Amino acid sequence: xxxxxxxxxxxxxxxxxxxxxxxxxxxxxxxxxxxxxxxxxxxxxxxxxxxxxxxxxxxxxxxxxxxxxxxxxxxxxxxxxxxxxxxxxxxxxxxxxxxxxxxxxxxxxxxxxxxxxxxxxxxxxxxxxxxxxxxxxxxxxxxxxxxxxxxxxxxxxxxxxxxxxxxxxxxxxxxxxxxxxxxxxxxxxxxxxxxxxxxxxxxxxxxxxxxxxxxxxxxxxxxxxxxxxxxxxxxxxxxxxxxxxxxxxxxxxxxxxxxxxxxxxxxxxxxxxxxxxxxxxxxxxxxxxxxxxxxxxxxxxx
Numbered sequence: 001x002x003x004x005x006x007x008x009x010x011x012x013x014x015x016x017x018x019x020x021x022x023x024x025x026x027x028x029x030x031x032x033x034x035x036x037x038x039x040x041x042x043x044x045x046x047x048x049x050x051x052x053x054x055x056x057x058x059x060x061x062x063x064x065x066x067x068x069x070x071x072x073x074x075x076x077x078x079x080x081x082x083x084x085x086x087x088x089x090x091x092x093x094x095x096x097x098x099x100x101x102x103x104x105x106x107x108x109x110x111x112x113x114x115x116x117x118x119x120x121x122x123x124x125x126x127x128x129x130x131x132x133x134x135x136x137x138x139x140x141x142x143x144x145x146x147x148x149x150x151x152x153x154x155x156x157x158x159x160x161x162x163x164x165x166x167x168x169x170x171x172x173x174x175x176x177x178x179x180x181x182x183x184x185x186x187x188x189x190x191x192x193x194x195x196x197x198x199x200x201x202x203x204x205x206x207x208x209x210x211x212x213x214x215x216x217x218x219x220x221x222x223x224x225x226x227x228x229x230x231x232x233x234x235x236x237x238x239x240x241x242x243x244x245x246x247x248x249x250x251x252x253x254x255x256x257x258x259x260x261x262x263x264x265x266x267x268x269x270x271x272x273x274x275x276x277x278x279x280x281x282x283x284x285x286x287x288x289x290x291x292x293x294x295x296x297x298x299x300x301x302x
Contacts, residue, residue, distance in 0.1 A: 055120050058108055061231070062272050062285040066238045066258060068227030077263070081225040081237050086212050088225070089239070089259075092266040093205040100201070100267075102128040102297040106290040107136075111193055112283050126301050127200055133302045134199045144168055147178075150196045151302050155180055163196055193252040193284055201288075204268045211243060211253055220244040229260070231270045232289045236260040242277065254283050265291065 072078050081088045105127070110120045122140040127133065132152040138145070150163035162180040166172070183195050198207075215221035222242040229238045239259040248255050254273030262269045269288045275281040 058110065058120050058285065058287060061270065061287065062110065062282050063279075065279065066226060066229040066260075068229045068238050071225070071227050078225070078228070078237070081239070085223045085225050085239055086209065086216070088237070089205060089209055089212070089261075092261055092268070093202065093209065095266045096202055096205065099293075100129070101294050102126075103201075104290075104292045104295055104297075105288050106139075108287045108289070110282070110285045112281075117282060126297055128297045128302070129200075129202070132197065133297070134196055135302050136196075142168065144171055146172075148196065149302060150183065151299075152197070160184070161197065201267050204271065204286075208241070208257070208259060208268070208271075211247065212241060215243050215247040218244050218247070221247075228263070231260045231262075231287065234269070235263045236269065237263060252284070265293065267291070 126135040147166040155162035166178040256274040258272040260270030
């Protein structure tokens, strides 16, 4: 992983006339912003692949009520999940903090942007907690990039955090070493449901718990354990969270959220957010599979 990429593309200054170079640099820089801001939005119109088995399984998870098995009161973990769901989620967070340092996984997602539900995307992920590091490599339905890499502090400048984006196709010729983009630029914050520094299992649990605590005393709030269901052939505790309207005014806080917690790992391996209480209008769906915990990732992996 080269660390010599710049926000603009220096070779263009030597190849093109200055005015033209500036124009191409701006184009590459803007496209990089679109990619990082919409790392869940495909930038290739008219080139979607035919639905795969992954698409069908993902569609079934996102559009149908979870096929939960009946609650077993003899199971102490199920009893705990049913009696105090929020305490159960907090215990999952503590378990993660105490036991997980890094991981590799396959991440599948689909999000609604500007009213339109985008295609399903898949990527291979490397993640590390300290220093906070995320490496995303698309394997299906990518935007106009092959990879996005972020390491907290690595490219920080004037109090701003930057991520490195490796472009694909012809854009890669214009910026062979990639481009760097401020992860909290206004256009990216406006376009994405979440910034890359909020990626990961712990951040997911933090967000769920925080919003539950905010609404906890409202009679319209509800968090309940639905039962056990499989996700990627692994049994999961399934929870349903309902937030009253006044708590969903912040960006990307979903009124209805289904949460799948892997029974063995106690990780949120599936989250499905909806705009309506019937679960008909999907806002965002996120599934994590092929998880390898604590592989011992180093700086060389990012």
